[in-house]
Amino acid sequence: MPQAMKIAIVDDEQDMRQSISQWLALSGFETATYARAEDALKEIGPDYPGVVVTDIKMPGMDGITFLKRLMSQDSTLPVIMITGHGDVPMAVEAMRIGAFDFMEKPFNPDRMTELAKRASQTRRLALDNRALRRELGDGTVLVKKLIGSSAVMERLREDILDLGQADGHVLIDGETGTGKTLVAHALHAVGPRAGRKFVQIACAAFDPEALTARLFGPIEDGSTTLPAVEEARGGTLCLEDIEALSPTLQARLLTFINEQGSPAETRIIAVSNLQEQDKTVEDMLRPDLFYRLAAMKITLPPLRNRGEDILTLFNRLSDQFAEEYGCDAPEVTAQEAAQLMQAPWPGNVRQLINIAERAVLQNRRGSGTIASLLMADNEASQPVMTTEGKPLKEYVEAFERMLIDNTMRRHKGSIAAVMEELCLPRRTLNEKMAKYGLSRADYL
Numbered sequence: 346m347p348q349a350m351k352i353a354i355v356d357d358e359q360d361m362r363q364s365i366s367q368w369l370a371l372s373g374f375e376t377a378t379y380a381r382a383e384d385a386l387k388e389i390g391p392d393y394p395g396v397v398v399t400d401i402k403m404p405g406m407d408g409i410t411f412l413k414r415l416m417s418q419d420s421t422l423p424v425i426m427i428t429g430h431g432d433v434p435m436a437v438e439a440m441r442i443g444a445f446d447f448m449e450k451p452f453n454p455d456r457m458t459e460l461a462k463r464a465s466q467t468r469r470l471a472l473d474n475r476a477l478r479r480e481l482g483d484g485t486v487l488v489k490k491l492i493g494s495s496a497v498m499e500r501l502r503e504d505i506l507d508l509g510q511a512d513g514h515v516l517i518d519g520e521t522g523t524g525k526t527l528v529a530h531a532l533h534a535v536g537p538r539a540g541r542k543f544v545q546i547a548c549a550a551f552d553p554e555a556l557t558a559r560l561f562g563p564i565e566d567g568s569t570t571l572p573a574v575e576e577a578r579g580g581t582l583c584l585e586d587i588e589a590l591s592p593t594l595q596a597r598l599l600t601f602i603n604e605q606g607s608p609a610e611t612r613i614i615a616v617s618n619l620q621e622q623d624k625t626v627e628d629m630l631r632p633d634l635f636y637r638l639a640a641m642k643i644t645l646p647p648l649r650n651r652g653e654d655i656l657t658l659f660n661r662l663s664d665q666f667a668e669e670y671g672c673d674a675p676e677v678t679a680q681e682a683a684q685l686m687q688a689p690w691p692g693n694v695r696q697l698i699n700i701a702e703r704a705v706l707q708n709r710r711g712s713g714t715i716a717s718l719l720m721a722d723n724e725a726s727q728p729v730m731t732t733e734g735k736p737l738k739e740y741v742e743a744f745e746r747m748l749i750d751n752t753m754r755r756h757k758g759s760i761a762a763v764m765e766e767l768c769l770p771r772r773t774l775n776e777k778m779a780k781y782g783l784s785r786a787d788y789l
C-alpha cells in the first residue's frame with residue numbers, strides 16, 4: 346500500500362472543516378485543516394503529496410484567488426472547490442482556471458470520498474511521472490545506459506536532454522552499432538511524451554506495399570494493430586532505415602507531417618542506417634522531407650573516435666558478462682588496451698559488446714588473448730584484399746565454418762561442449778551455424 350495521500354481542507358467555517366476532515370480521515374486520508382487560504386499556501390508547495398479541498402467564499406484570500414496561486418506554482422495539483430447552492434458561474438470559472446472538480450453544498454459524503462480518491466490517484470500519477478522525468482532529466486538513467494565520458498558522449502547526453510523536451514522531428518544517423526536505436530528510445534523517455542506510445546517501424550524490413558499499409562493503412566482484415574501513424578498518435582513514431590522509403594512513401598510522409606501542423610502531435614524520430622560510405626541520408630530523401638526531419642539532427646560518433654571510452658565500455662561490459670557467467674572478468678594488459686583503442690571497430694559498440702562477451706568466456710576457459718579475438722574479428726568483418734584479389738573475409742569464413750563443423754562432429758552435436766571449446770556464446774554459435782547452414786540435428 347503506497348503512502349497515504351494528504352488532503353488539505355480550507356474553509357473558514359469550523360464545523361464544515363471538521364466534518365469534511367473526519368469523513369475523509371475515516372476513508373483513510375491524512376487530513377489537515379486550515380481556516381485561511383493564506384495559512385494553507387505556506388504549507389502547500391509545488392510537490393505537495395496530496396490534494397486540496399477549498400471553499401470559495403472566504404474572508405481574506407477567496408477560493409478563486411487561492412486556486413490561481415496554487416495553479417501558478419503547480420498546475421497539476423488537484424483542487425476540489427466547495428460551492429454554495431446556485432454558484433454555477435463561480436464553479437465554471439474555477440474549472441476554467443484549472444480546478445479538478447467541484448462539490449455543491451450540502452455534501453453527499455460518498456461523492457466526496459469518490460472525488461477525493463480520484464483526485465489523489467491523479468495526483469500520485471502526476472508525482473510519479475514527475476519523479477521519473479526528474480531522474481531521467483538528471484541523466485542518471487541515461488548515464489547508466491549510455492556508457493562513456495568522452496567530450497562527444499557528454500555532448501550527446503546534453504543533446505538528448507535538450508531535444509527530448511522539444512517537439513520538432515529528429516533525424517539520427519551514424520554508423521551501424523553506434524547506439525542510434527538506444528538514443529531514439531532515450532529521446533522519447535526523457536521528454537513529455539514519455540508516458541505515450543513509442544512505435545518503432547523498421548522500414549527496410551517491408552516491401553513498399555506492406556510498408557504503406559503498416560504506416561498508413563488500410564490494415565488487413567482481422568488484424569488488431571492500427572496503422573503506425575494512428576498507433577503513435579500523440580507519442581513518438583520512430584522510423585528506422587528512413588532512407589528505405591520509396592519516393593511515393595516519402596511524399597506521403599511529407600503530407601502527413603505538413604498536415605500535423607506545429608507543434609506536431611506525433612513526433613517523428615527518423616533513423617538512418619546507411620551502410621554505403623559514399624551516400625548520405627540527404628542524398629536519399631527528397632529535400633523538403635529531409636529538412637523537415639532534420640530540423641534537429643543527432644549524429645552518433647563511430648566508436649574509434651571515442652578514445653578512452655572504448656576502454657571504459659570494454660571494462661564495464663566485461664564486468665557485466667563476468668557476473669552473468671559467474672566468473673572473473675579478464676584483465677586487460679597495457680598492450681591489449683592499446684590494441685582495443687587502435688582497432689577500427691566497424692561494428693562499433695555492438696561489436697565491442699560481442700568481443701567483451703567472448704573475452705569473458707575465453708577467460709573462464711583459461712586460454713586465448715584479447716588480441717587474438719580482436720584480430721580475428723576485425724579482419725573477418727572488414728574485406729581485406731589479398732594478392733589474389735579475393736577478400737580475406739571469405740577465407741576466414743571458410744575456415745570458421747570448417748572449424749565449427751569439425752568441433753560439432755567431435756562432440757556429437759553437444760552445443761555446450763562446442764561453446765566451451767570454441768569460446769563462443771550460445772547466441773553467436775547459433776548465428777554462425779545458421780549463417781553457414783549447419784544444423785545440430787545432423788551431428789546427433
Ligand SMILES: Nc1ncnc2c1ncn2[C@@H]1O[C@H](COP(=O)(O)OP(=O)(O)OP(=O)(O)O)[C@@H](O)[C@H]1O
Pocket residue numbers: 490491492493519520521522523524525526527528618694695698
Ligand atoms: N554508449 C553506449 N553504452 C552502452 N551501450 C551502448 C552504447 N551505445 C550503444 N550501446 C548498445 O550497443 C548496442 C547497439 O546499439 P544500437 O542498437 O542502438 O545501435 P544502432 O546504431 O541502432 O545500430 P544499427 O545501425 O545496426 O541499427 C545495443 O545493445 C545498445 O544498447
Ligand SMILES: [Mg+2]
Pocket residue numbers: 525526527585
Ligand atoms: Mg538500430
